[in-house]
Amino acid sequence: MRHGHAYQNVVPFLSKYFDKGKFGRIFSNLPAFAPDTPKVRFALVDMGKKGGIMDAKDDLTKPSVELIIDPELQINNPNAPSITVGMTLWDISVVL
Known part of the structure; x- marks a missing residue:
């Protein structure tokens, strides 16, 4: 999945920039920071969970x-x- 693209269950707002992704106007050539794999998704959820490293x-x-x-x-x-x-x-x- 390219950086800024929505998942299937997300209905995006209408935008003339949507084909460039959520941040296409600013970062049109920015690749994804990591491949979209179950391991990466698990790591991101783990970081954001209560008590995770992003928990304030x-x-x-x-x-x-x-x-x-x-x-x-x-x-x-x-x-x-x-x-x-x-x-x-x-x-x-x-x-x-």
Whole structure:
């Protein structure tokens, strides 16, 4: 599967760029980071699961806004007040 292509059960929105994948306008020649295999899918699910390496360990009984604005709730997942919200993720996607 090419980078940015949807799986069969996903109904994409109409776009003149869809044939280039989800990120076709920016990364039109970017290949997939890994082959689409059961092993790769399992590894990705494992990374994203509760307790996995991507788990921020936030207290999910608290309202989401509180997790963002209350410093006492950011012990395991601190904010970076010197940058705009979302820039970390955007920067990572550009670097990768």
